[in-house]
Amino acid sequence: MRMKVFGMRTGKEVLRDPLSYIFCLGFPIVMLLIMTLVNAAIPAEANMTLFSSIKLVPGIAGFGLTFVMLFTCLQISKDRGGSFMIRLYASPMKSADFIGGYTIPMLIIAMAQVTVSVMAGMIVMLIKGESIQFLNSLITIPVLIPSALLFIAFGLLFGSSLNEKAAPGICSIIITASCMLGGIFMDVDALTGGFKTVCRALPFYHGIDAARKAFSGEFSGLWTPLAIVSIYAFVIYLLAVFVFHKKMQSDKK
Amino acid sequence: MEYAIKISGLSKKFGDKEAVKPMELMVEKGYLFSLLGVNGAGKTTTIRMLTGLTAPTAGDAWVCGHHIVKELSQVKKVSNVSTQDTAVAGNLTVFENLVFMAEIYGRSKSEAICDANEMIKDFSMQEVKNSKAKTLSGGWQRRLSIAMALITKPEILFLDEPTLGLDVLARKELWKIIEGLKGKITMVLTTHYMEEAQKLSDKVAVMVDGSVRAIGTVEELKEKTGASSLEDAFITIAEEVR
Numbered sequence: 327m328r329m330k331v332f333g334m335r336t337g338k339e340v341l342r343d344p345l346s347y348i349f350c351l352g353f354p355i356v357m358l359l360i361m362t363l364v365n366a367a368i369p370a371e372a373n374m375t376l377f378s379s380i381k382l383v384p385g386i387a388g389f390g391l392t393f394v395m396l397f398t399c400l401q402i403s404k405d406r407g408g409s410f411m412i413r414l415y416a417s418p419m420k421s422a423d424f425i426g427g428y429t430i431p432m433l434i435i436a437m438a439q440v441t442v443s444v445m446a447g448m449i450v451m452l453i454k455g456e457s458i459q460f461l462n463s464l465i466t467i468p469v470l471i472p473s474a475l476l477f478i479a480f481g482l483l484f485g486s487s488l489n490e491k492a493a494p495g496i497c498s499i500i501i502t503a504s505c506m507l508g509g510i511f512m513d514v515d516a517l518t519g520g521f522k523t524v525c526r527a528l529p530f531y532h533g534i535d536a537a538r539k540a541f542s543g544e545f546s547g548l549w550t551p552l553a554i555v556s557i558y559a560f561v562i563y564l565l566a567v568f569v570f571h572k573k574m575q576s577d578k579k
Numbered sequence: 580m581e582y583a584i585k586i587s588g589l590s591k592k593f594g595d596k597e598a599v600k601p602m603e604l605m606v607e608k609g610y611l612f613s614l615l616g617v618n619g620a621g622k623t624t625t626i627r628m629l630t631g632l633t634a635p636t637a638g639d640a641w642v643c644g645h646h647i648v649k650e651l652s653q654v655k656k657v658s659n660v661s662t663q664d665t666a667v668a669g670n671l672t673v674f675e676n677l678v679f680m681a682e683i684y685g686r687s688k689s690e691a692i693c694d695a696n697e698m699i700k701d702f703s704m705q706e707v708k709n710s711k712a713k714t715l716s717g718g719w720q721r722r723l724s725i726a727m728a729l730i731t732k733p734e735i736l737f738l739d740e741p742t743l744g745l746d747v748l749a750r751k752e753l754w755k756i757i758e759g760l761k762g763k764i765t766m767v768l769t770t771h772y773m774e775e776a777q778k779l780s781d782k783v784a785v786m787v788d789g790s791v792r793a794i795g796t797v798e799e800l801k802e803k804t805g806a807s808s809l810e811d812a813f814i815t816i817a818e819e820v821r
Contacts, residue, residue, distance in 0.1 A: 331682040335668055335675075342670040342711075409666035413727070416630045417683050418655045 332427030354390035383447030384537035398481025473533035529558035588638035616786035669713030718749025
């Protein structure tokens with residue numbers, strides 16, 4: 327009950343901030359449109375498929391989740407910075423109420439964002455006269471749940487451990503890292519050597535890879551990247567819960 | 580006499596620094612009890628221990644008969660705190676803040692709405708009912724903050740410097756609200772404003788360097804120190820130690 331009440335409040339706080347819409351919805355859609363135009367400008371002989379709709383749409387849908395991390399992180403660090411959290415610490419709320427109350431609304435927002443991004447991608451594909459696999463598009467949405475949880479976990483982790491000034495800076499590093507190393511705007515599979523190893527060792531690439539496999543209907547290759555990103559999400563989330571609990575105790579001192 | 584708060588040997592250390600030295604204190608039920616002291620005297624730390632925000636280093640205390648460590652969940656149900664800063668959810672309206680707080684303390688949605696409407700009326704907040712908390716003036720925010728503490732129907736309300744930073748009119752308005760609560764619930768007030776303590780308190784304790792140096796009514800403290808005002812009495816007590 328308290329988790330639900332706190333979750334409703336978190337959702338309202340985030341959704342009533344106009345910046346959430348600009349970053350969580352506006353920015354991914356603008357990126358989708360820009361990269362579609364870039365793709366149209368690439369000559370066919372270049373044989374570059376990275377910005378083709380089939381790769382771009384799930385890539386952008388996954389990339390948008392990094393902004394959910396940013397807003398999770400900002401909301402938690404803002405709450406911790408003021409007296410509002412002290413009031414709630416003095417209430418009968420338990421740490422599970424706080425953690426669930428941050429996670430659940432942000433997961434709902436993340437899934438709404440993914441749905442809007444995928445739908446926008448489908449509209450762009452329709453306009454371009456490309457064929458759309460509706461079922462594959464639909465499956466892409468739940469396939470991005472582990473990625474959403476991973477970024478929410480990062481938000482929880484940084485929001486719990488950093489103040490309102492430091493938190494956005496660290497989130498920017500993760501946003502850049504996921505963009506560069508996730509293979510959204512760079513073909514990781516075409517790389518060799520240590521850089522490729524680093525990309526494949528981190529969860530971002532696998533989250534995007536799973537979404538791309540679902541979107542293109544390559545379901546046989548879906549499970550490995552999905553399992554990798556799920557394990558990462560689970561571990562980071564556990565770490566975030568631990569840090570949140572510890573910080574809750576130390577904030578009270 | 581029934582006591583709302585009993586403190587026995589309660590102390591708090593932060594590293595080597597003893598923020599609150601072993602303290603003995605009783606607060607009568609229904610009283611407005613003021614804790615006075617200069618910055619760093621230990622007032623806020625005492626309140627934080629009594630509300631479960633900080634664990635004591637040693638000693639015991641009971642709030643409405645519940646031990647602050649062993650029965651913390653019970654303590655949290657019967658008490659509430661209004662902090663030095665305004666503790667409100669900025670993007671929620673005044674009404675939503677009140678409903679939210681009532682629900683956090685276990686009220687059903689319909690009960691919470693009913694209580695919130697009552698609070699809006701009691702605190703004369705009709706004109707700002709649907710305004711986002713972050714758009715309110717400091718005085719309104721502080722008023723909302725106290726209303727959020729009271730909507731949970733606490734038996735004890737801790738007011739930690741509730742009028743800090745408010746203009747004189749907003750302060751007087753809050754005094755009226757606090758005076759209206761006297762006798763209905765027990766209140767523990769910390770303040771730097773002697774005029775405020777003199778006007779509102781049934782009993783006053785003066786804390787200096789983490790210790791309670793004097794307890795009594797305003798008249799008793801004035802008599803004890805031979806001072807003509809509470810401010811002079813406070814200065815005399817505080818300087819005795821230094």
